[in-house]
Amino acid sequence: MRDISRQATIERLRQDPAPDVLVIGAGINGAAVFRDLALNGVRVVLADRGDIAEGASSALSRMVHGGLRYLETAELDLVREGATERNRLLRNAPHLVAPLRTIVPLYDRLGGTLAAIGRLFRRPSKSGRRGAVLVRIGLALYDWLGRHERTMPRHRMLGRQAALAAMPGLTPDITAAAEYWDGWVSHPERINLELVLDALAAAPQAEALTYMAADGPDAEGVVLRDALTGETLRLAPRIVVNAAGAWIDRVNAPLGINRRMIGGTKGSHLVIDHDGLREALGGAMLYFEAPDGRTCIVFPFLGQVLLGTTDIRVEDADVVRCEEAEVDYLLAVLREVLPAVAVGRENIRFRYSGVRPLPYVDSATPGMIPRTHRLVASEATAGRPFPVLSMVSGKWTTFRSFGEEAADEVLRRLGRARRTGTAGLPIGGGAGFPDDRAAWCAEVAGETGVPRPRIEALMARYGTRARDAARAIAAGPDAPLAALPDHSTAEIAWIARQEMVTRLADVILRRTLVALQGDAGEEAVREVAGVLAGALGWSAARRAEEEAATLALLRERHGAGYPLKATRPVSAIS
Ligand SMILES: Cc1cc2nc3c(=O)[nH]c(=O)nc-3n(C[C@H](O)[C@H](O)[C@H](O)COP(=O)(O)OP(=O)(O)OC[C@H]3O[C@@H](n4cnc5c(N)ncnc54)[C@H](O)[C@@H]3O)c2cc1C
Known part of the structure; x- marks a missing residue:
């Protein structure tokens, strides 16, 4: 495969800065339209100011659903679409x-x-x-x-x-x-990434860049600013797709589009480690109403429990985090419905918060804001020689159909015919997924010499991409991480080299579930940083900077500092 590192991608784009389409925002909706256009032969560039899935697309309730409660607001098309996409x-x-x-x-x-x-x-x-x-x-x-x-x-x-x-x-x-x-969905960040990787693998004319922020227009196109170096890259696309979620209005304003499109609401979740709670759920999700009428969810999540969510109007999506009052609220509604289970703050392993990029309406009640997605076209003007298509709203579940709708509009404007669709297309490690998992794991264990229990653990994380991970592990050197014994050095190095990793937080928070599962203690963060430093050639100063930034993020945004589990049981690595 061609070199998809940032540096190589930037160099290619400096040589040829005129793609057909620039997609701004690599959340699930940006990734979906990017994949669709790439597979249809369009010269498309995807750029995010941060990492893939850094916004709402890593902050969801992890439900893949039609949205039962949208029946009450008669959003029947949305429910049908969501249930079919599910x-x-x-x-x-x-x-x-x-x-x-x-x-x-x-x-x-x-x-x-x-x-x-x-x-x-x-x-x-x-x-x-x-x-x-x-x-x-x-x-x-x-x-x-x-x-x-x-x-x-x-x-x-x-x-x-x-x-x-x-x-x-x-x-x-x-x-x-x-x-x-x-x-x-256990790991939506990974599906988001896999859409991008699938597109890059199948379409040599598609390019993707993280940590590259859209920073307004110039005479011919859009200026992208490198969040790491401050350098700029100028692109002159024929069409821009704005998939910046809660930041759509902020991206549009410098492009001369001042219509308010987004009215986001914040939602927070807690990951709880409590055996009694997990057992009380009997393996199912509880979808319940809080006494104030809000719909909440609690369900077993990879050995722990996920509880959410709040719904609070916010103006600035950059500063959201799960506040103490939200923790109080969530624990109180849980007590109402499962009164015999005593869950306290000491059981919280991780918290996260994100902003739903809902359409702007003048409604006082967040629950009443329509959830239906739509594509809003802002035609080219004298000062901006390209149209902007803004992808407003859209549940995670409906990313494929919303991406298809946006791609259809782009293809129409470019005068191209659709060559292929995505409805039946496997994603990432879902490709070639076997009916008989045990036989598949035995085969890969035989081929690589990596023990079968380890292959099973890799398959649970990466699907059939586990074969590539196993080959990298077999090529060695490899050793379990001391603070994260169910991850190993060669596995993390494989992620670093193959999965568009730029920063330490990319791996701790999104490529793996280490943080979400409450395992991102200081020792683990420093150990993963050491592996990344080796794989990506970081200096000692860069490594220290990454460690400090990630630990601060975990503390300030995710409530780390609550007791982190000492170690997880040693599982598949032998
Ligand atoms: C609390 C909560 C619970 C939810 N639960 C569910 C659920 O259970 N099921 C479900 O289906 N949906 C759920 N959703 C909805 C779903 O998560 C979102 O609608 C979806 O992820 C939105 O994706 P997006 O790509 O539009 O936005 P985002 O994922 O926010 O992506 C926008 C991207 O734009 C980037 N960006 C911003 N500014 C710039 C710039 N200047 N230049 C370049 N890039 C930029 C950001 O970094 C970000 O990565 C939930 C949402 C929340 C917040």
Whole structure:
């Protein structure tokens, strides 16, 4: 494969600075349109001011869903689209997306009906809890809207005893529950990355750059500023796609587009390490209403538990973090629904927060802001010789269809025909995913000499890309990390060299789940930095700078400082 390092990419773009399309923002929506255009032969450049998936696309609830609650605001097309994309993701990314059994606790039969009718007509209403009748109607509709390409069971209603048996920790106040199936994604940052890597591998005319911020226009095009060196790179695209999420308005303003498009709301999550809580969930997600009517989720997450979320209007997406009041709120709503489980701040391993890039509306109630995505075109002007297509809103789940919609519009404007589609296209390590995982792992173990339990652990992380990781490990030298014994030096070096790594935080926070799982203690951070320094040729000063920046980020944005687990059980590395 050609050299996709930043330096090589910048040099190529200096030689040839006139792509057809510049996509600004490498969150999930930017990556999706980038992949689609690249596979259709378009000369496209993707640029992010930070890392891939550094914005909302690493801050989600990790649900892959149609959005049951959007039925109440009659966003039926969005629900249908989300449920269909969920079904496709289960097939196209089986290494990271899986079915999720979900329980909705119910407290009466008819509750919430009037409030739901109010919401249907977009009248903000403080709801009582939704009763069994309303939820049953909603789930029947949800099943019907999600029937295309479906592989999961349909919903069923559970009586009180059956509900308490299904989820042993539920409050005895319930009268019944509903059970239905959705999807969840363990590592969305990795899917985001894989879309970019797949495009770069398949399309030699596509280029991607991280830590390169769109910094306004010049006479012919767009100025990109290198966040590491401050140097500029000028590109003259025929079309710009603005996929900057919560920052869309900020990217548009210097391009002379002053229409307000984004009205973001912040949401925060906690990762909790508590065996009692995990067991009380009985392997399912609890999708429940807080007493204030907000919908919250809690589900088992890679040996721990994920709890979310809040919904708070914010003006500046740069400064969000999970505040203490949000922690209080989330722990309180958890206590309401699972009263026998005593979870406290000492059980929190990690917190994260992000801004939903919702469309700007003048609504006082965040829950009432429409979730539907749309592409907003701003035509070329005398001072800006290219049109800008802004990708406003869009759930993570619908990235493929939104990317397709934006790509169709770009192809139309370029006068090109679509050559290929993405609906049935596997993503990254989902390609060639075997029915018989055990046989596949045995084969790769035989080929590389890496022990089979290790291959199984690699496959759980990287899908079929585990074969490449195993080859790198076999080529050695390799040793388990002392502070992260289920990761090894050759594995981290492979990530560093193959996965567009620029900074230490890229690996700690996004290429791996080390931080999310509460394992990013100081020793682990310094050890990973040592491996990256070797693989990427960092000086001692650069290494120290990266360590300090990552530790500060973990402390200030993610609540590190709460007790981190000493070590995880030594698993697959022998
Ligand atoms: C709390 C929360 C929970 C959610 N839960 C779910 C869920 O469970 N399921 C679901 O389907 N969806 C969920 N979502 C929605 C989903 O995460 C987002 O809608 C989606 O990730 C948006 O992707 P994006 O690519 O548009 O934006 P982002 O991921 O924010 O990407 C925008 C990118 O633009 C870059 N950028 C900004 N300025 C510049 C510049 N000047 N130059 C270059 N780049 C720039 C940023 O660095 C960023 O990487 C949730 C969102 C939040 C916040």
